[in-house]
Amino acid sequence: SQKIEQNSEALNIQEGKTATLTCNYTNYSPAYLQWYRQDPGRGPVFLLLIRENEKEKRKERLKVTFDTTLKQSLFHITASQPADSATYLCALGEGTGRRALTFGSGTRLQVQP
């Protein structure tokens, strides 16, 4: 069956360190992958999109990698700040046919000052 896995346990790191979040998938052939940030009681907010033919994408302190062989995406936040504390969701898009994304359940990041 299709599955998207994100670490359900919260990730706790110290301010200034790099946070790395993982998104693994099985039985999908995604054409692209997106990462979202969600704060408590609010809707998710789009951060980055990476396509299957791209290895890496950067935006300011954020970096996403996409390895279709390992069926994995890594999401990095460098020089993390307490304001980065939130839940981060990955979402897969299969490109053709289905027009919707499939979301993982998210990983909560806590950055300690």
Add this chain to the structure above:
Amino acid sequence: DVKVTQSSRYLVKRTGEKVFLECVQDMDHENMFWYRQDPGLGLRLIYFSYDVKMKEKGDIPEGYSVSREKKERFSLILESASTNQTSMYLCASSLSSTAAYEQYFGPGTRLTVT
């Protein structure tokens, strides 16, 4: 800036009531989506629409219906609310179905069915 608004932030309904959740987007997006979000289960797609009067079932459509009479408005209907439909409901929109576009989410409606 794209704005997606939802009719209520909090809603309490009784079992068996008919419930309407409304979503409006202001950027002429083709696609609109309804999700529910539950702890540990993440975002699950209920229905989506890629054009006016067009809809497709998502992963968990049972107990729900939708209506899209105008491009900017997408309604989720619980025909007869049940306690297992207590959840956070999120509406989203995206520009087009022909390419990979990000989704813009509303603030969510926390529905409690008693």
